[in-house]
Amino acid sequence: MIAFYTDRLSACPGEPVQIFASDDSGGPCTLEIARVGADRRVFDTVAGIAPGHHPTPDNADTAGCDWPLAHTFTIGSDWPTGYYDLALTNAAGERWHHFVCVRPARGEKTAKALLVLATNTYHAYNYWGGRSAYCDVGALMSGRKRLPDAMAGAIGVLSTRRPFPQAIIAAPDDVPRLANLRPRGFGERPWASDPTWRLRAQMTPYDGSAGFLNKWEHRFVEWAESEGIALDYATDRDIECEPAMLDGYAAVMVVGHSEYWTAGQRDAIEAYVDGGGNFAIFSGNTAFWKVRFDDGGASFICHKWRGFEDDPAASADAAQGTHLWSHNAFARPEAAITGLTFLFGGYHRLGLCAARGQGGYTVYDSLHWSLAGTDLYYGDLIAPELPLLGYENDGCRFTFGSDGVPRAVPTLGVPENLEIVAIAPCAFGEEPGSPYPPIIPPENLDIIARDVFGDPAYATSPGIIRGHAVMASFRRGRGEVFNCGTTEWAHALAARDPFVTRITRNVLSRFGID
Structure with missing residues (x-):
C-alpha cells in the first residue's frame, strides 16, 4: 500500500x-x-x-x-x-x-475574486487512522460498531499530519450528488443519494461531504473557467493566518460546504465585508461549527457537541471553545455574517427530510437585483428538475408582508435588513415516529434547545426541525453578502441551468467580477 x-x-x-x-x-x-x-x-x-x-x-x-x-x-x-x-x-x-x-x-493578486477552499471541512471529515470528528469510521465500516456507538467514538483533536481517505480527496468523476434526484414514491422506503453506487464503491457515509475533486468546488471552478472568470485561491487556514490577504479583492467566495470556521477566519471575513468587501456564499451549512488549530497547525480542534465538556482550553476561556457558532457562550451566531443558518434550514431530498420536496426554490421577490434578466417571476420554481436543492441548506425564520414577500425575523443573528429572494421547505431532521428506519444521523436537539434557544422544552417542538432553505442578500457595514442557501448550487452551474447561471453572473457582476 x-x-x-x-x-x-x-x-x-x-x-x-x-x-x-x-x-x-x-x-x-x-x-x-x-x-x-x-x-x-x-x-x-x-x-x-x-x-x-x-x-x-x-x-x-x-x-x-x-x-x-x-x-x-x-x-x-x-x-x-x-x-x-x-x-x-x-x-x-x-x-x-x-x-x-x-x-x-x-503581495500579488491575479484576479478580482478570491475562492476560499473549505479545507477545514476536509479536516473534520478526515478519518485516516480510524476516527473523524463525526464517527469511528473504521469501526463502523468493519462492523465492530453500529452507527450510534461509532458516532460516540468521534474525536475532537484531529491531526493534520496524516493522509486523507481517497474517497474524500480523490472521488471518481461519477461520484453521486448528496441529493435524491427524484421525489420519494408512494409508500417507498426513504433513501439517501445513490446507495447502490456507494455500496459498490465501498464508500463510507462521510466520503461525499468534503473534498475538491469532482465535488462542489471543482464543479464551480470548471464553470468559472469556462465562463472566463478568473479566480485566485486560498485555504481557510490562510485567511486566519494572513487576514490582510483579503484586502483589495472585489469579492471573496466560498462554495459547496464551508461548514467549519475558526475565529480568526471569521474575524478576517467580517472585517473585509465591513470595510467594503463583497462576500458571495455559494454554499450551504456555512460556518456552522466553530473550530481552532493548535500546535502550530498540526492539530485541528473540533469537539463539536462536547465542545465545553471535553476541551480543557474552553474550561479556562470560553472563547477558545469549539462548538456551534450559535452557542450562547459565544454570543456570535454565524447568521450575523452569513445572513442565514443551518439551524433554520436543514436537509432537502435526503432520507425522510423533504423526501418529496420541490427540488428548487420558489421565487417571492422577483424584483431583487439577483434576478435581473432571469425571466423569473413570483411563484416560479428555480431548477426543480435538477434538483437545485438537496443535502444541506441554510435559512431563517420569516413572516409575510402585505406585498406577499417574506420578511426575515431578526433572531439568532439573522439581520433585520435581510432581503429574501426565494424559499423552499426543508427539515433539520427526520420526522419522529415514522415507520421507516432513520437515515440522517439525528442532531442533538436537546443541546440546541438548551444552549442556543435557551429553552430545553423546545427540543420536543416540531418547529425545531421544520425549516426552509432561503436565498437572500444583505448589506453589512460598507459591504454586501449574497447567500444562495444551499450546498448544491455548483451542481446547477455544472448542469448549465440558465436561471442559476444568470443569477450567479448577476451576483458576480454586482460584486465587481465582470
Whole structure:
C-alpha cells in the first residue's frame, strides 16, 4: 500500500512543500503534480522517490503518522494559482492522491475574486487512522460498531499530519450528488443519494461531504473557467493566518460546504465585508461549527457537541471553545455574517427530510437585483428538475408582508435588513415516529434547545426541525453578502441551468467580477 501527506496545504510560488510517505512495494515511486480546473494540466513529474515502508501509529488520527521526509518540491514561479492534485504512484501501479493549494505570489493578486477552499471541512471529515470528528469510521465500516456507538467514538483533536481517505480527496468523476434526484414514491422506503453506487464503491457515509475533486468546488471552478472568470485561491487556514490577504479583492467566495470556521477566519471575513468587501456564499451549512488549530497547525480542534465538556482550553476561556457558532457562550451566531443558518434550514431530498420536496426554490421577490434578466417571476420554481436543492441548506425564520414577500425575523443573528429572494421547505431532521428506519444521523436537539434557544422544552417542538432553505442578500457595514442557501448550487452551474447561471453572473457582476 502507498499513502502520503504534506507539511502544508497551501503555498506560494518559490515556497517548498514537503512530502511524507509510506510505500510497501519496494520500488521507486513517481510524483505527478497537476493543476485541476476545467482541465487537468501537469506541471511537474518527479521519478525515483523511495519512501520505504513505515507503519501507521495506532493514534494516527489524533497524533499524526510521523513518517520521515520522502521528497520536497518547490512551487514553480510560472504555476498559476489553483488546486493542484498530487499523485504518487508506486512500482506496483498503486496511486495515492493529496493536494496543495497554490496561491498567488505574496503581495500579488491575479484576479478580482478570491475562492476560499473549505479545507477545514476536509479536516473534520478526515478519518485516516480510524476516527473523524463525526464517527469511528473504521469501526463502523468493519462492523465492530453500529452507527450510534461509532458516532460516540468521534474525536475532537484531529491531526493534520496524516493522509486523507481517497474517497474524500480523490472521488471518481461519477461520484453521486448528496441529493435524491427524484421525489420519494408512494409508500417507498426513504433513501439517501445513490446507495447502490456507494455500496459498490465501498464508500463510507462521510466520503461525499468534503473534498475538491469532482465535488462542489471543482464543479464551480470548471464553470468559472469556462465562463472566463478568473479566480485566485486560498485555504481557510490562510485567511486566519494572513487576514490582510483579503484586502483589495472585489469579492471573496466560498462554495459547496464551508461548514467549519475558526475565529480568526471569521474575524478576517467580517472585517473585509465591513470595510467594503463583497462576500458571495455559494454554499450551504456555512460556518456552522466553530473550530481552532493548535500546535502550530498540526492539530485541528473540533469537539463539536462536547465542545465545553471535553476541551480543557474552553474550561479556562470560553472563547477558545469549539462548538456551534450559535452557542450562547459565544454570543456570535454565524447568521450575523452569513445572513442565514443551518439551524433554520436543514436537509432537502435526503432520507425522510423533504423526501418529496420541490427540488428548487420558489421565487417571492422577483424584483431583487439577483434576478435581473432571469425571466423569473413570483411563484416560479428555480431548477426543480435538477434538483437545485438537496443535502444541506441554510435559512431563517420569516413572516409575510402585505406585498406577499417574506420578511426575515431578526433572531439568532439573522439581520433585520435581510432581503429574501426565494424559499423552499426543508427539515433539520427526520420526522419522529415514522415507520421507516432513520437515515440522517439525528442532531442533538436537546443541546440546541438548551444552549442556543435557551429553552430545553423546545427540543420536543416540531418547529425545531421544520425549516426552509432561503436565498437572500444583505448589506453589512460598507459591504454586501449574497447567500444562495444551499450546498448544491455548483451542481446547477455544472448542469448549465440558465436561471442559476444568470443569477450567479448577476451576483458576480454586482460584486465587481465582470
